[in-house]
Amino acid sequence: MYNYNRLLAHNEVGDSLKRFGISIKHYHKEMLKRFATFPYAMNATATHDTKRGEDTRTRLIALAQKPERWEDLVTELGKLIDKQTIHPNDAYFVYQTLMGAFPLDHKDFRQFKARVEGYLEKVLREAKRRSDWANPDSNYEEIVERFATNLVEPISKSDKLQQVIRDIVDEGLFNSLLQTVLKLTSPGIPDIYQGTELWDFSLVDPDNRRPVDYNLRSKLLKNFSKEHNLSHLWEGRTTGELKLWLTKQLLAIRKINKSLFDEGKYVPVKVKGKFKKHVLSFLREHEGEKILVVLPLGLGAVKELSKTDWRNTALQLNSTHLGEWKNLLSPAEDNVFVLNEKLKLSDLFDEFPIAILQLQSHKGNRGSxxxxxxxxxxxxxxxxxxxxxxxxxxxxxxxxxxxxxxxxxxxxxxxxxxxxxxxxxxxxxxxxxxxxxxxxxxxxxxxxxxxxxxxxxxxxxxxxxxxxxxxxxxxxxxxxxxxxxxxxxxxxxxxxxxxxxxxxxx
Incomplete structure (x- = not known):
């Protein structure tokens, strides 16, 4: 968990350091296998034992999406403070930890530093390389902790670093939304760990077991209205309301379509065109009911995606999928797509680059x-x-x-x-x-x-x-x-x- 630090997002319970990532084809294969063998398995993105918060990991994944940018960022971080007395592997661990959990609000810096100090003490001792629980090297631990906390202020005051970090933060937040959608729509039973309804940039326990402000969450839920949507909430994304709203909407969709998500088949949808390797799409089907999920992967955050020229990228649908589909994440009653055998992503992502559509069984009072x-x-x-x-x-x-x-x-x-x-x-x-x-x-x-x-x-x-x-x-x-x-x-x-x-x- 704390020794091989190529990408800390994978140094996690249930993950594998050998697998840096998987293809969309592989994901479909795993979901088909899960539906066939363990359709009621738990979909968990955070537990009491995870080593980093679920949104800390999705921000770390953003580092891997543009490796050249991360290489430049590490070079700049290395110029801020002398690290000669710290093992390079530990310094690299610190860089990723700071980038993954860096606060969205400067008012949280003091608390963040204290959390990082306690975290690094546990990390160094459990790694058992330069300190351990039986024979702790308090001097080295203090050097590493001071190195990490002394980086916080210089990072926050560097205009060059802040611009890069803002992009990484946005990409991480968007990754979190994608992760939330997958958790609540893929085969399995979604598990929402305490506190993760809003952004969760926690570290290992006891940091991930801090008291949860449920009064705040209740207040935010009551303030949501029919006019809220992903595009509107993205503007104030740092508060976490965006994730809470999306979770609420997805849970409501699951409740209304309980049989579909409990028993519904998982059907991969083919994508053609320039960005076919960056679009994950699948259907959940049960007794004629259909819900379509479409997500863009590894192409940046909302700002970049809004400028993306999707060109000829489109979903390949068969004749059983034709008809009128309602966008379940849009408050507009008329936000309906009439699907033919090719659905262009430029139309689907016009409002926001996440789409969950449901086939409309009937139009008005007409019927056969x-x-x-x-x-x-x-x-x-x-x-x-x-x-x-x-x-x-x-x-x-x-x-x-x-x-x-x-x-x-x-x-x-x-x-x-x-x-x-x-x-x-x-x-x-x-x-x-x-x-x-x-x-x-x-x-x-x-x-x-x-x-x-x-x-x-x-x-x-x-x-x-x-x-x-x-x-x-x-x-x-x-x-x-x-x-x-x-x-x-x-x-x-x-x-x-x-x-x-x-x-x-x-």
Missing amino acids: GVFLPITSLSSNQEMGSIGPEAYRFIDFLHQTKQRYWQLLPHNPVGRGNAYSPYSSSSSMAGNTLLISPQLLHKKGWLAEKDLVYNAKNTTEINYQEAERLQKQYLAKAYKNYKESNGVYFKLFEDFCAKEFLWLDDF
Whole structure:
């Protein structure tokens, strides 16, 4: 954790020093594997045992995005204070620590220095190179601690360094937003460690276990309105409200779409064009519901991305993804994208370079449906009924996003009116042919042996045979009902009393 200091963002619990980074293709592969094997694993970016805060690490990642800039910065840092008595590996550790956790507000410098001193003492002792817990070298520890704290003021007063650091800070904050989106939308259960709702530039424990100001967080949450968005909040990004708002929005999206995030497949989306290696996109899909995530990686922060000429960079979508998609991070009701097979990133990132879209199932009150008489449902009886076959058909309509099922009237029919529901003898009574024998059996009013199954696969209904069998079923069912324990007697009496105006004459 404290000896091999190539990039401290990887000197972390659960990380690997051997792997400097992974490709987007590799990320997709890992997420597909996670969904298939451990879909409810924890997505954690910070715990009580992490060695650096989650936003400290994302700022350190920004150093690696432009290595030439970091090389120049290290050279400038080396000119500020003499480091001859400090081991180069320890000095390099200090440089990264200061850059990763440097305060966003100068008012925090005094507290920051005290935190760094305690941190470096623990680091040097746990590294066991030039000090350790059993035999601490207090003199060397003090030299390293003084070296680190004495750098804070010169760094803050150097215009040359401050311009570079501002860029690194912005890139780190943007990386944090990307990390937050991935944590809350990729397969797994997101875990939010105490205090990380706002920016978290903590170091190792006990620094990452300081008291959390929950009153502040509650106040900020109450102040959010429908007008807030990422673009607006980025202007005041140093307060951390931006991260809190994004976390709140993503948690709300997860709550509304619980089944999609709990059970939904992870589907990688291909990207074509100049910046295809810098765009991570995937879908979460479940029972026709779809949410699309699109994130730009390694191209700087918002300022740089707003100037990026995305040229021909576009998402490659198939025919099942076409339609209207709502931007879930935009308050504008009309912020809807009509997707064809190519969605240009220049359109998608017009407002802010992070996009989470949801396929809109319906537009306005328009919808489609099916006209099908109940009698035409596939059944093992002579005709369809309001039984298992009807419930299966309703499930089918729901799965295929149909909104309407139009039926024929279900009033009494018989041979005298050619079994036509439009020539019924009553506008109030129901068609007894639609009563399901299987449901009567389920109630206990028919035995299994009473049921006559129709093995014929015909396209026409034999109404006379259906009527004969139904009268037989109902007679047996009524007899068994009368001999039952009378649970339904009161319901029957209430029905007769309520419907007496037409029932007695009928």
